[in-house]
Amino acid sequence: xxxxxxxxxxxxxxxxxxxxxxxxxxxxxxxxxxxxxxxxxxxxxxxxxxxxxxxxxxxxxxxxxxxxxxxxxxxxxxxxxxxxxxxxxxxxxxxxxxxxxxxxxxxxxxxxxxxxxxxxxxxxxxxxxxxxxxxxxxxxxxxxxxxxxxxxxxxxxxxxxxxxxxxxxxxxxxxxxxxxxxxxxxxxxxxxxxxxxxxxxxxxxxxxxxxxxxxxxxxxxxxxxxxxxxxxxxxxxxxxxxxxxxxxxxxxxxxxxxxxxxxxxxxxxxxxxxxxxxxxxxxxxxxxxxxxxxxxxxxxxxxxxxxxxxxxxxxxxxxxxxxxxxxxxxxxxxxxxxxxxxxxxxxxxxxxxxxxxxxxxxxxxxxxxxxxxxxxxxxxxxxxxxxxxxxxxxxxxxxxxxxxxxxxxxxxxxx
Numbered sequence: 001x002x003x004x005x006x007x008x009x010x011x012x013x014x015x016x017x018x019x020x021x022x023x024x025x026x027x028x029x030x031x032x033x034x035x036x037x038x039x040x041x042x043x044x045x046x047x048x049x050x051x052x053x054x055x056x057x058x059x060x061x062x063x064x065x066x067x068x069x070x071x072x073x074x075x076x077x078x079x080x081x082x083x084x085x086x087x088x089x090x091x092x093x094x095x096x097x098x099x100x101x102x103x104x105x106x107x108x109x110x111x112x113x114x115x116x117x118x119x120x121x122x123x124x125x126x127x128x129x130x131x132x133x134x135x136x137x138x139x140x141x142x143x144x145x146x147x148x149x150x151x152x153x154x155x156x157x158x159x160x161x162x163x164x165x166x167x168x169x170x171x172x173x174x175x176x177x178x179x180x181x182x183x184x185x186x187x188x189x190x191x192x193x194x195x196x197x198x199x200x201x202x203x204x205x206x207x208x209x210x211x212x213x214x215x216x217x218x219x220x221x222x223x224x225x226x227x228x229x230x231x232x233x234x235x236x237x238x239x240x241x242x243x244x245x246x247x248x249x250x251x252x253x254x255x256x257x258x259x260x261x262x263x264x265x266x267x268x269x270x271x272x273x274x275x276x277x278x279x280x281x282x283x284x285x286x287x288x289x290x291x292x293x294x295x296x297x298x299x300x301x302x303x304x305x306x307x308x309x310x311x312x313x314x315x316x317x318x319x320x321x322x323x324x325x326x327x328x329x330x331x332x333x334x335x336x337x338x339x340x341x342x343x344x345x346x347x348x349x350x351x352x353x354x355x356x357x358x359x360x361x362x363x364x365x366x367x368x369x370x371x372x373x374x375x376x377x378x379x380x381x382x383x384x385x386x387x388x389x390x391x392x393x394x395x396x397x398x399x400x401x402x403x404x405x406x407x408x409x410x411x412x413x414x415x
Contacts, residue, residue: 037213092137150179164208183254293317
């Protein structure tokens with residue numbers, strides 16, 4: 001991991017073009033679909049995010065390897081852990097899948113139980129319910145229907161849905177309890193449809209019959225969650241006009257919700273043929289309750305932006321933040337305390353900012369907790385605070401490898 005960096009606003013450019021990497025979420029789904037289709041599905045504009053690079057490398061090595069026994073280390077790549085556990089369960093090989101120390105603390109029991117019910121042979125190598133897992137093939141489908149909770153991680157659902165059309169009997173996926181992060185499930189189903197895979201969704205059951213992939217090319221849209229950091233910069237600027245090419249109004253990504261959320265912070269979005277333009281407009285910011293159930297990856301950016309502006313917004317839909325790269329709620333509470341702001345749980349799953357004791361220091365040091373979104377959510381503080389130190393700055397490689405280069409481009413000095 002790299003040393004800390006120090007960010008200072010130097011020659012801020014009010015108007016700039018920022019080219020974002022491809023969506024990590026779309027890219028990782030596309031890689032599994034390409035592998036399952038045995039190359040019928042091609043990919044354009046694959047993300048350069050570290051998680052996607054990791055997943056692509058593992059799948060490429062799997063195609064080239066003739067060994068039946070494999071040990072796969074996904075590092076901190078949570079999506080790769082979930083998707084590959086399902087993928088290799090279906091392939092029926094003998095595979096150990098492990099990851100970083102933090103990955104071994106992120107639960108996977110819900111997915112393993114579902115795969116076991118389908119007919120996979122899996123076991124835990126260290127702690128029950130957590131990676132590493134061992135897949136002891138072969139796979140023989142026992143059941144058509146599996147039930148899985150919808151309020152834990154949409155990646156568990158997606159891992160199963162990506163496999164569904166390749167299963168001998170297909171799949172009926174019953175979603176129990178409220179479905180959080182629904183746009184991510186919608187994204188999965190839309191990308192399957194682009195590959196010729198149809199589904200039905202009636203009440204709480206998604207059904208996919210055995211089907212062949214059709215030859216197609218999936219073009220990956222730039223990453224809306226990466227765009228969120230530029231919305232935060234614009235919100236904290238006196239004036240700003242930032243062009244983000246190739247983002248779409250009819251995006252598959254739930255994080256496109258940032259365009260609507262950030263209107264509350266005085267950032268206007270214009271959708272153009274070749275992307276979007278975001279501009280700072282001056283208006284009164286009126287705190288209200290924001291719901292992140294369908295876009296949890298935006299939460300850190302918006303919460304930090306509201307905090308530094310001293311606006312006491314309330315937030316809900318933060319359930320999944322505790323099982324991400326770090327406990328993101330704890331991390332936010334700890335780092336916001338450095339500017340005197342509290343993030344308080346006022347009732348079940350409702351958190352509110354308390355900015356009564358907020359201070360703007362001349363300099364601040366932010367701990368990232370090995371979490372890429374902590375680094376990027378707090379970086380825009382350099383619009384307000386003279387010197388912002390980001391520890392372990394290289395964590396951004398997980399989803400946005402050239403983030404710091406883009407930050408320099410808009411007029412920040414980084415040492």
